[in-house]
Ligand code: DX5
């Protein structure tokens with residue numbers, strides 16, 4: 123069964139960003155994943171608006187912005203302005219999560235909540251009805267190229283059951299360490315959108331890897 127692949131540009135070669143985006147445009151990926159890190163919520167700083175702006179000008183894909191920052195509500199309007207189609211914010215980083223999700227949706231974007239590996243699914247109880255997608259981190263956020271945490275598979279199975287038990291169609295996105303060896307198990311567990319950074323950009327033929335990840 124095919125699924126949505128979202129290549130993460132965190133792993134791309136920024137000296138040829140335009141070419142990397144053109145490659146994704148030609149591929150079977152439907153989303154392009156943009157990791158914004160603030161150096162506080164996560165121990166790393168990635169990039170911000172100028173890169174999103176550059177991606178937006180070239181990409182034909184859904185601009186999926188993953189905000190790894192404290193109080194992301196400060197910047198939702200700016201991310202909209204610079205071209206986000208979908209924004210996910212961390213449960214662990216938002217005091218007024220409901221308000222932040224409402225703001226994302228009111229600006230016409232898809233809204234997602236991200237859970238760190240240690241955060242249980244039941245924290246979604248009073249917000250799941252508002253979400254287009256839930257992003258389960260399958261590594262601790264902050265860096266590309268980490269190893270997939272195996273217990274994520276059971277968490278996906280549990281989240282799928284949880285969503286179905288509420289008669290919802292919320293999508294499940296998985297981010298971190300996704301590759302050709304584990305993608306079948308991830309899909310079979312119930313995930314819909316797969317973020318893939320290193321496994322795409324470090325491969326000999328990224329376009330073929332994206333197709334393989336999608337169709338495997
Ligand atoms: C990690 C980021 C991921 C990262 C994935 O904090 O949220 O999106 O780019 O990279 P890989 O696929 O290399 O684990």
Ligand code: ZN
Nearest residue numbers: 157188297317
């Ligand atoms: Zn991400």
